[in-house]
Amino acid sequence: MDWGKRVHIIEGVTQRLLYLQEYSNFTIIHRDLKASNILLDDEMNAKISDFGMAKLFRNDELEGNTRRIVGTYGYVPPEYVRKGIYSMKYDVYSFGVLLLQMISGRKSTHYYGPNEIMHLLEYAYVSWKEDKGLEFIDPSLDDSSSSCKLLRCLQVALLCVQENADDRPTMLEVYSMLKSDTQAVPTPTKTAFSVKNYDNVDNICTPQPGNCSVNDAQIFELQPR
Template sequence: MLRSRRRITIPQNLESNAPNLQVLSFASIKEATNNFSNANNLGKGGFCPVYKGRLLKGQEIAVKRLSETSHQGLEEFKNEVELTARLQHVNLVRVLGICTEKEEKMLIYEHMPNKSLDFYIFDANRRYLLDWGRRVQIIEGVTQGLLYLQEYSNFTIVHRDLKAGNILLDKEMNPKISDFGMAKAFTKDEFEANTGRIVGTYGYVPPEYVRKGIYSMKYDVYSYGVLLLQIISGKRTACYYGSSENLTLLEYGYDLWREGEGMEFFDSSLDDSSSPLKLKRCMQVALLCVQENPAERPTMLKVYNMLKGEIEDIPSPKKPAFSVKRDEDEDSNCIIKVKIFSVNDATITQPVPR
């Protein structure tokens, strides 16, 4: 008896929603990537290997290829097909086409020659390539991309895996948000949803999602706050800081900000051309984004206005999420927060009790 083989089909309305989407042949992708050679392997995007390629017309591409035999990542792949092709913004990585021939499942993207943000900010030498001007450019681009997803696209999109590794850089070092495999779409009248399957990356996932599986636009606001702290400090969430080295990145930043010593937090590779006032503003906004209560985190529209200086009276942030300490002026009845050990870029995929 012949066994039927599972295959992804292209949604009927996908091409109408993304008229520039190409359906590419397996032979053309195989030739473009030199038969998916190891030399062209760019790493992994979610659950899939990604290959660099060049089409016959000379266009450079990145090919995300899901294994034929593995079902891991299948739902993420389908999700990315249905979502990403509909999104058009200068700060989102553009999908060029798809290939489902020969039971293949491949997405074809524009190639981003300058790798991802984490390639620079966490490296002792390459961080110097990101001066303050470039970091401002990256911050503004990521902010604009998220603002589009939350306010200006046809659906409200929650990315759920915003991190330094998913911020890709084009030839002018402009940032583009990538990897929408875990993203979820809301209609404009929806505000939050609940899931029993927790996915994401340690260090970027907010407390309400870890504990209850609740996600909303404030999920990405939290991840954005973590990312912003990393951009201005060059520090990882996987390490501990402070004189006794027992503070998470969020706690360390908050303590320095509250003590008026924010300059100690900033990346030492930044030179005198950096603006202390703008750095401190970024730090304060980032700390507002990582507060425990999602209702107290700003919207991305407010984040944009605060960073632009259009809101001068910026609130004072409260203790960040996942802190094991309490402010002296907090309610004495408050519960000490659960601490999650943060492993940068370690992916979470686990059930949560409901």
């Protein structure tokens, strides 16, 4: 899948999330955004599927809380794992993970880097921090014919997966940064690390029926359906 097709999918997912968060009558938190929940038609237009875990907010609500942690390993933000807090920044985090997969062609459940000790988010951050972003990006991609540049997408994705939810951009800001090649992109702070580092790892890392799932989808395996 070349970069042009991936950009088309990224733009489609961004617009769908933007509608759910900004333009729908209710704010909708999907809570299970991942590669396998992005459906593609014969023109590679992206649709978000599976709203079984979604939550509705009134427009004046900012966040909610739950004691029952659900979601997919690798896509769940730290504030949800630790305290059960979910907000629009939950889906922003998941989108950031998805974007990292799109530009790297790598799985979120594997480990990378020297000695393969870094998960996808940490590997992306270290690569960007050390000016080795091109080593993280899928070598088959060429962005010379696209206004959406790979290193810019990497930086935007890292903003989406920051540890502190308040530091993450809104989807409106994400859309603006991805569409413009002149708008300044803030410097991301250290990313949220793998949930394996948290005390309640036993409750979140081991997939159980009705609780968590493991997503093994790779971006280059996506096909229209």
